[in-house]
Amino acid sequence: MSYLAIKDLTVRLKNGVPLLRKVSLEVEAGEVRALVGESGAGKSMIGKAVLGILPRAARLTGGKILLDGEDLLTLPPKARRERIGAKAALIPQDPLTALNPSRRIGPQIIDRLVDILGWKRPKAEARALELLDEVHIQDPGRVMKSYPHELSGGMRQRILIASAFAAEPKLIIADEPTTALDVTVQKQILKLIREMQERHQTALLFVTHDLGVVSKVSQTLTVLYAGKVIEDTNVRAFFEAPAHAYSQALLAATPKYTDPDGSLMPVPESIITAVEQEVAAFDAQLNG
Amino acid sequence: MPFVRALLTRFATTLVTLLGAAIIVFVVIRIVPGNPIAMMLPPGATEADIDRLKTLYGLDKSIPEQFWIWLVNVLQGDFGTSITSRQPVFDLVTGRLPATLELSLMALVIAIALGGTAALTATLYRGTKVEGGIDVAGGVALSLPDFLWGLALILVLGVVWPIFHISGRVSPSLGFDFQSNFYLLEALVRLRFDVVLDLLGHMLLPAIALAIPLAAIILQLLKQSLKECMHDDYITLARTKGYSETSIITRDALPNAILPTLTLIGVQFTFLIGGTVIIERLFSYEGLGNMAIDAVINRDLPLIQGIVLVFALLFTLVNLLVDMTYAALNPRLRHA
Numbered sequence: 298m299s300y301l302a303i304k305d306l307t308v309r310l311k312n313g314v315p316l317l318r319k320v321s322l323e324v325e326a327g328e329v330r331a332l333v334g335e336s337g338a339g340k341s342m343i344g345k346a347v348l349g350i351l352p353r354a355a356r357l358t359g360g361k362i363l364l365d366g367e368d369l370l371t372l373p374p375k376a377r378r379e380r381i382g383a384k385a386a387l388i389p390q391d392p393l394t395a396l397n398p399s400r401r402i403g404p405q406i407i408d409r410l411v412d413i414l415g416w417k418r419p420k421a422e423a424r425a426l427e428l429l430d431e432v433h434i435q436d437p438g439r440v441m442k443s444y445p446h447e448l449s450g451g452m453r454q455r456i457l458i459a460s461a462f463a464a465e466p467k468l469i470i471a472d473e474p475t476t477a478l479d480v481t482v483q484k485q486i487l488k489l490i491r492e493m494q495e496r497h498q499t500a501l502l503f504v505t506h507d508l509g510v511v512s513k514v515s516q517t518l519t520v521l522y523a524g525k526v527i528e529d530t531n532v533r534a535f536f537e538a539p540a541h542a543y544s545q546a547l548l549a550a551t552p553k554y555t556d557p558d559g560s561l562m563p564v565p566e567s568i569i570t571a572v573e574q575e576v577a578a579f580d581a582q583l584n585g
Numbered sequence: 586m587p588f589v590r591a592l593l594t595r596f597a598t599t600l601v602t603l604l605g606a607a608i609i610v611f612v613v614i615r616i617v618p619g620n621p622i623a624m625m626l627p628p629g630a631t632e633a634d635i636d637r638l639k640t641l642y643g644l645d646k647s648i649p650e651q652f653w654i655w656l657v658n659v660l661q662g663d664f665g666t667s668i669t670s671r672q673p674v675f676d677l678v679t680g681r682l683p684a685t686l687e688l689s690l691m692a693l694v695i696a697i698a699l700g701g702t703a704a705l706t707a708t709l710y711r712g713t714k715v716e717g718g719i720d721v722a723g724g725v726a727l728s729l730p731d732f733l734w735g736l737a738l739i740l741v742l743g744v745v746w747p748i749f750h751i752s753g754r755v756s757p758s759l760g761f762d763f764q765s766n767f768y769l770l771e772a773l774v775r776l777r778f779d780v781v782l783d784l785l786g787h788m789l790l791p792a793i794a795l796a797i798p799l800a801a802i803i804l805q806l807l808k809q810s811l812k813e814c815m816h817d818d819y820i821t822l823a824r825t826k827g828y829s830e831t832s833i834i835t836r837d838a839l840p841n842a843i844l845p846t847l848t849l850i851g852v853q854f855t856f857l858i859g860g861t862v863i864i865e866r867l868f869s870y871e872g873l874g875n876m877a878i879d880a881v882i883n884r885d886l887p888l889i890q891g892i893v894l895v896f897a898l899l900f901t902l903v904n905l906l907v908d909m910t911y912a913a914l915n916p917r918l919r920h921a
């Protein structure tokens with residue numbers, strides 16, 4: 298059974314404008330699923346809905362989120378929060394802002410182990426050292442005592458990855474975890490995430506707008522447009538022949554690694570119009 | 586050693602500030618109309634009597650000369666003698682200082698507790714009626730100055746419902762023999778809770794009056810900073826870890842939001858100490874401020890000078906304390 302199963306998830310703004318339109322997707326245990334789409338498609342919104350961190354302006358108006366077989370939305374708030382904290386984790390986009398500037402690194406890695414999962418502090422600290430070692434940080438003891446501003450962006454992203462794996466969650470959501478980093482660091486971090494995912498056998502929902510990295514990290518992928526799932530397939534099939542016209546255009550619009558300077562084809566107007574019509578028809582059905 | 590250098594610079598600026606304040610006050614109280622000698626003598630005193638007294642108190646000399654004499658004496662620990670009470674200024678001032686310190690610290694604690702709690706609560710319930718209510722309360726608190734709050738409190742909690750004492754520092758009927766001038770501290774240490782209660786009964790109203798406007802200022806600034814912090818990424822990350830909104834606000838947001846408020850509290854606390862002058866008068870509280878007003882009325886020049894020096898010293902100490910706390914709380918400064 299899937300570790301994460303989202304069914305007909307609908308998220309709307311307070312004024313009723315839909316941001317996610319009956320989104321369904323599943324991530325098997327140990328599987329990596331990429332979530333792709335243009336900016337504003339709602340990729341992050343899906344991750345936020347799962348992790349219970351939707352912005353105040355948005356509201357979950359329908360659907361189910363099953364984590365490890367349990368419907369999160371039927372749980373009382375405190376239980377839901379703690380279940381998510383124990384079983385899922387986020388690798389955020391920007392390592393420069395995702396660590397609390399006034400707290401030391403060590404406590405930020407282990408806080409949930411101690412406060413939410415009830416571990417004894419020495420055990421949690423030993424675990425943090427182990428994790429920092431896993432993400433190839435030298436001198437973990439010193440790093441634990443550092444403040445975020447004393448460390449580089451790459452170091453901080455490693456720390457955030459370590460922190461995400463701290464509680465041995467079986468689902469990790471990585472929201473564009475490399476976009477804020479230097480190109481050289483990006484590849485290392487990508488490799489590290491894959492390495493950690495394989496070692497810990499976690500399900501990984503990998504959010505990206507870069508189709509170029511999809512084939513490197515994931516087995517399956519979901520294409521999103523305007524908060525609607527356009528295509529849900531496996532990576533090999535997708536790169537051989539995307540089923541949906543929009544997916545084909547999106548793929549064509551992606552620079553090839555072999556030819557990074559090659560001219561890009563923007564998604565053609567006609568295809569945008571077609572997919573917009575599809576979304577509108579879907580909306581009519583949704584509201585009607 | 587940058588730390589030692591910073592300390593020395595700090596010490597030097599403190600001295601210059603104190604000297605400046607001393608000079609200004611020294612000159613001003615000597616050029617405004619009204620002179621202490623006239624206040625001391627009965628009507629019909631002769632020119633000769635006046636001149637004799639002027640010579641006695643050194644008021645016949647030029648102002649720079651007078652200041653020099655005063656400064657030399659102060660550096661030797663002699664702050665002069667009060668003209669009205671004939672007692673050493675130093676004894677008078679140190680006798681009253683503890684009363685004012687206790688009052689202003691109490692007011693500060695109340696202001697931080699009230700303003701802080703209100704800001705945290707408003708953040709927890711942001712966007713709801715609770716936040717709206719707190720905002721309104723803050724606005725009302727700021728609409729009146731401290732002494733009008735004092736009058737209102739006297740009226741309501743001293744007269745209509747006489748729950749509190751409205752005058753003095755301690756009930757004489759208590760017959761408690763204080764060994765120091767830190768009454769509250771002493772009563773606490775000696776575990777005389779009946780005395781503590783009586784002291785609080787006197788101190789709370791003036792302290793609350795002083796605290797209300799400061800509490801409102803703390804509320805507004807801290808709430809604003811907290812709100813900004815609540816959008817930060819590390820807050821969102823803490824949410825995914827399973828923490829409650831309350832612990833996120835107090836543990837993650839508060840330490841990052843508090844620095845501007847802390848600086849503001851420092852500045853405002855010096856205003857609050859200034860506010861004790863009128864509030865102590867209003868509540869007949871036997872502190873430094875109350876004594877300052879009497880000293881001014883009587884043109885008691887040495888006493889005024891002494892009180893001003895103590896106030897100036899207090900202000901610079903408060904500023905120093907704020908800077909030190911700021912450095913201790915901000916890891917980016919500490920390691921810079």
Ligand SMILES: Nc1ncnc2c1ncn2[C@@H]1O[C@H](COP(=O)(O)OP(=O)(O)OP(=O)(O)O)[C@@H](O)[C@H]1O
Pocket residue numbers: 310316334335336337338339340341342343352353354355506
């Ligand atoms: N706090 C918010 N209030 C209102 N609308 C929001 C808010 N956050 C996001 N949205 C809207 O929700 C939609 C989906 O946003 P989301 O952040 O999920 O996009 P995304 O696919 O992650 O894009 P990107 O690649 O730029 O990160 C967008 O139209 C966006 O404008």
Ligand SMILES: [Mg+2]
Pocket residue numbers: 340341342472
């Ligand atoms: Mg996004």
